[in-house]
């Protein structure tokens with residue numbers, strides 16, 4: 001049964017990728033960035049001087065720890081979708097001292113290491129890993145108590161969903177908690193275009209490697225023959241949609257094949273790999289209200305680049 005489900009999941013992934021590649025403007029979902037190398041490259045991105053979100057959020061969490069703790073109060077369980085290596089969970093668990101932590105992520109190995117690290121830091125913490133794809137509805141194990149849950153979604157990861165999906169995601173977070181719970185979420189705010197574009201095109205080329213690596217991952221997943229060295233990294237701000245867009249642009253005309261199909265790309269043609277939305281604070285607070293969160297508090301860094309919001313039903 002488990003093997004059958006795994007085979008079905010692989011088949012769906014295969015279809016999902018090919019369907020994206022066959023669109024008039026080819027696209028690959030950003031969830032395929034995160035194979036083992038992709039996860040390492042993302043970690044390296046967060047340490048680049050140009051990539052301010054992770055650093056700004058960490059400083060904000062540390063500087064406003066007391067206010068955040070006062071706003072949230074007693075928390076029984078912290079649930080972190082996309083927990084990765086658990087680094088941010090560690091900061092929050094130090095502040096809130098919950099009894100239970102549930103990390104949810106698609107990258108099993110990194111999540112399990114992160115959860116083990118949290119357990120090691122506090123042997124009294126009941127830390128668990130739930131391996132799941134956050135782009136579909138996630139069912140949390142029944143044994144996790146419903147009272148006083150805090151859903152923690154840092155890193156401005158919500159920005160990688162298009163607005164309707166983001167709203168759907170917020171509704172799912174609302175469904176995970178009861179009236180005693182809340183959501184602590186990080187969002188990246190609009191700012192000067194130069195700052196935004198540099199963050200997604202660092203001088204050391206780490207983001208470019210991260211973007212191109214999606215093609216190697218896709219090659220392994222669908223047996224295609226993309227040559228990543230034939231593609232250039234593109235990142236620019238789209239002011240109409242208020243988002244950074246990442247694309248891969250073909251340096252030459254080429255044919256790419258996979259079992260049962262393929263596609264020709266002309267020189268200069270692009271594959272759209274990621275959007276990263278930058279929401280004004282009031283717009284995002286409105287989305288939270290639409291998703292069923294009636295009370296919203298927020299904290300912003302002194303440059304006004306990034307915000308943490310605490311939302312309650």
Ligand code: AVI
Nearest residue numbers: 045155156157160200207276
């Ligand atoms: C994971 N996510 C919030 C990152 C972002 O900023 O949108 C992904 C990323 N892509 C390129 N650099 C970082």
